[in-house]
Amino acid sequence: MRQHLAEWDDLLAELDSGVGTFAALRLKEEARWVHETVLPHLEREEAVVFSALQERVPEETEGVRRLREDHTQLRQLAEQLMEIAWKRQLGAATSAQAQTVLKTFRWRLLDHLAREDGSLPPLLMQTLSVDEDERLLRRWQSHRLTEATPTGSLTELNGRIHAWLDDLLLEHLEALVALNLTEARRLWQRFAEALLKHAEAEDSVALPVYERLGAFPEGGQPSLLAAEHKGIERMLKTLTRRLEALSPTDPALRRKVVVGLDRYMLFRHLIEHHTLREQNIFYPLLDEKARADEKARIAQALTDAQSGALQR
Structure with missing residues (x-):
């Protein structure tokens, strides 16, 4: 995930230069990647890791609370990124506006990943046994994402x-x-x-x-x-x-x-x-x-x- 985010540098440069069609298409693809890769990661983390910790430690720790707040912010930014992507393609948003949203999302996600690395491994090691840790890994790998419910709209x-x-x-x-x-x-x-x-x-x-x-x-x-x-x-x-x-x-x-x-x-x-x-x-x-x-x-x-x- 970090490697993919590093590849946004060239997209940010294209947006900065004002290059039009290709940058707009690439922006839309990156917004789709966020929805197909990043958001499912957040869902798995909540459904598997957070729930396992809550079973053992009912009182939510400060670290987990911060991670949940990150998830809320990242989901909001993901929606903003998708919106700015289609607006940019339609010519209803500027490259500078798209660049701002893209930079903000990347910074927030990298900050969240760093917080994950600093908070979750120590907490899991303190809370779960070796067997429980293995079961957690299997749950993570087998977790099925929630399918969107048809709205009838x-x-x-x-x-x-x-x-x-x-x-x-x-x-x-x-x-x-x-x-x-x-x-x-x-x-x-x-x-x-x-x-x-x-x-x-x-x-x-x-x-x-x-x-x-x-x-x-x-x-x-x-x-x-x-x-x-x-x-x-x-x-x-x-x-x-x-x-x-x-x-x-x-x-x-x-x-x-x-x-x-x-x-x-x-x-x-x-x-x-x-x-x-x-x-x-x-x-x-x-x-x-x-x-x-x-x-x-x-x-x-x-x-x-x-x-x-x-x-x-």
């Missing part, structure tokens, strides 16, 4: 649908790079129809409700969302034409597929960028402010659009 529903759409796109790309044009075209048609149906449901049902709410946050104007849908549709048509132009008998087929992959990556990045806007602005605002009947209609429209694609 529009944000969660849209996130699941976009993950499914991304899987469809990846299945198409797998067939394409295998030069299986028949399967690639079948999968592309399924993906394209599913994506367009999803966008149509948003445009016809969700967007009118969103427009009624007003007081849009920065980066959440309805015109931006509509423009991104049009941009995605245009690029979808371009990629469709390029796919249809490929021939299985063309001796340069493999080269054409490889050269065309960068367009797919750009397209995937465009969708990801749009998904970030939806997941962090559009749907959370609908979840918070739309009426129950409006949210039900939106959920039904999104579900129907996906079901229609699944039946193909």
Whole structure:
């Protein structure tokens, strides 16, 4: 973990220099690493180590209390880091703001790790026997992290649908790079129809409700969302034409597929960028402010659009 944090130096330098797209993407990846690596570490520590100590020493020590406080602060900073990451990618936050959050999180985490090293080993040695120590290690290794409970929100529903759409796109790309044009075209048609149906449901049902709410946050104007849908549709048509132009008998087929992959990556990045806007602005605002009947209609429209694609 310390080694990974040391590698943030180059990201901080990129943010300091004002370099744009790559730094924004890297920032998002690091925020994801925090949620996938650091936060589970905190959860294991609480569920395994702290609980074992509490069984033997009901009165919480000052060292453990400080570690728990660290956990609270780190979780708050992790959320700030994720928020600043998507804002930076959307252009709603500056590199300097991102740099500040990143530096603060790293400093807090390194400070916490040092406190762990200074507090926990002596306390465990004083409290647990050798056999108990071995059992603690096994519990740590076998501990299963708490799975997130479905919330039933529009944000969660849209996130699941976009993950499914991304899987469809990846299945198409797998067939394409295998030069299986028949399967690639079948999968592309399924993906394209599913994506367009999803966008149509948003445009016809969700967007009118969103427009009624007003007081849009920065980066959440309805015109931006509509423009991104049009941009995605245009690029979808371009990629469709390029796919249809490929021939299985063309001796340069493999080269054409490889050269065309960068367009797919750009397209995937465009969708990801749009998904970030939806997941962090559009749907959370609908979840918070739309009426129950409006949210039900939106959920039904999104579900129907996906079901229609699944039946193909």
